[in-house]
């Protein structure tokens with residue numbers, strides 16, 4: 160159970176998400192000493208005062224935005240003063256779609272990505288195992304045998320003697336295969352008798368003995384033996400994740416949950432880890448956590464608590480379809496490379512009326528709902544659901560969201576506006592999927608992919624996220640992707656579907672104010688205005704002026720979160 164959400168006493172009338180912060184454990188932080196950033200080019204995101212020279216912060220709030228003299232006066236004597244030397248300051252970035260535990264868990268694990276030989280993989284694993292409690296599974300890794308000559312797959316025998324007390328299950332960087340050591344296979348009950356399965360392969364050596372490599376569907380043979388992560392491990396992973404976020408200027412994340420098996424269960428523990436950090440005053444990023452739709456009652460029963468605007472249960476999330484890569488994204492027409500296959504609804508939609516009733520009841524309790532939809536048919540169905548909801552529960556500012564909104568029929572773009580549904584999209588996927596989407600969808604349908612500009616011009620709210628750990632947790636890469644649309648293979652120098660490229664300002668707004676809007680917090684954050692929360696990012700280069708291609712090399716020199724400096728790069732000693 161989610162024991163850390165306090166049950167509500169008595170029946171309170173449902174409130175709109177914007178008035179219903181659902182903060183789990185907020186508390187006032189002691190007033191930080193004042194801070195003034197002067198000599199900057201501040202892009203405020205506030206149409207009434209788009210540019211300024213300086214910002215002053217007191218406690219966790221922005222006190223003044225204006226000239227250097229105004230900021231210095233407002234910050235008061237004893238304030239810390241940072242001279243930005245002409246660099247850009249933007250609102251702290253708001254990433255509307257992350258899987259924070261999954262990403263942090265990988266960061267906190269053995270890093271095998273750079274291993275240039277089997278010996279180095281072994282060496283790196285040995286070093287990592289020596290730092291871990293015996294019995295703890297070693298996961299992630301992201302090795303790549305294509306970096307070696309000859310490119311032989313690693314084996315259990317290679318790593319067994321350096322990991323005698325740690326079950327090892329480390330993936331190749333493409334996630335399509337993984338290496339187990341003998342201890343992991345033993346715990347999973349995998350022997351020479353294990354049968355191959357459709358869609359999977361157990362790589363075997365002499366006498367049919369598994370070598371330790373399991374491919375695709377066969378990975379489930381070992382995966383099912385992995386216990387849920389311990390609370391200590393979860394805390395460690397969340398710390399690693401928030402450090403990375405701070406380094407990239409990300410001051411708010413919408414956590415969509417844990418990837419992989421037992422994700423829903425683990426997510427409740429992840430919430431506890433956030434609460435622990437909040438209680439200790441160590442949280443470095445604002446978190447709006449999403450729980451599965453099936454958990455909506457828990458969210459409805461949570462008691463809103465006054466306090467710090469750092470932690471809240473933001474919404475419930477449900478899946479309408481699957482993914483393009485696995486051909487489970489749901490389309491009206493079959494995939495171009497798989498005749499007869501057009502994807503389909505998710506398991507949650509096996510009983511569509513029950514699914515709708517949950518959405519209707521969650522909405523009636525004032526809870527925001529997010530629906531994952533990739534294919535055009537899934538998106539049309541999600542929009543149908545919101546139209547039906549408005550008819551049943553009445554029109555209100557419900558901030559319905561579609562996560563990904565990746566492939567849209569032209570006629571559905573306007574429906575986002577009419578139904579006031581937020582498109583929560585991840586531009587980096589456009590560089591990635593853009594390499595092969597046309598082969599999967601055919602040229603005409605591929606044209607309707609990642610229609611960011613059409614959505615914005617129609618008047619829809621488009622909020623940007625990374626989908627970390629599936630894509631990098633770096634808003635500058637997200638902005639770069641949205642303004643250039645240059646696919647990772649370099650084949651679209653002028654941009655893939657160039658008519659959908661955004662301006663820098665549109666992209667920055669989608670990473671800041673629109674993100675705050677997507678969690679119903681735009682009155683609190685998302686722009687640099689007096690009275691708003693003091694979340695800021697100071698950039699190494701002026702992304703509004705440089706060649707857009709260089710945006711991806713731009714770094715965040717300073718991150719201010721809640722009025723405190725939580726990141727300062729080594730190269731920012733020019734300050």
Ligand SMILES: [Zn+2]
Nearest residue numbers: 256258415626
């Ligand atoms: Zn995701």
